Amino acid sequence: MARIRDLAKACKSKNAGPYELTLDIMFGDQETFDKVRRSGVITPALFAKLYQVPERSVQLTEFPPAFAYKATFERRIVSGAVGDTDVYGAQQHAPLLDVEIPI
Numbered sequence: 001m002a003r004i005r006d007l008a009k010a011c012k013s014k015n016a017g018p019y020e021l022t023l024d025i026m027f028g029d030q031e032t033f034d035k036v037r038r039s040g041v042i043t044p045a046l047f048a049k050l051y052q053v054p055e056r057s058v059q060l061t062e063f064p065p066a067f068a069y070k071a072t073f074e075r076r077i078v079s080g081a082v083g084d085t086d087v088y089g090a091q092q093h094a095p096l097l098d099v100e101i102p103i
Helices: 030-039 044-051
Strands: 008-015 020-027 059-063 068-074
Touching: 020 030, 044 059, 044 068
Parallel strands: none
Antiparallel strands: 008 020, 020 068, 059 068
16 A cells, blocks of 8 residues: 555645644646545545544545645644644644555
8 A cells, every 4th residue: 555655746734824724635646646536545534533633624625636635624722822832733744644545
């Protein structure tokens, strides 16, 4: 099985305001994007599990023209609050990198 780190051209995270995070996964070509899409692995349930948030809070969008996925969901700790370890949300993509895709 391949991992997202092996398949994605880019995987990044950032704040979507102080209360939400956005993660982007971009693939380099249509063929890879289609294989990942057909696998059915990238779902709101995946993000809920990885980031310990309610599945109902995950808004997942596919953007086929860019071979990309975007997920936005609530932060467990508000940006800049006591206990927050990543004010900008720039390091939150790491759990996605090891997700296995059966292709």
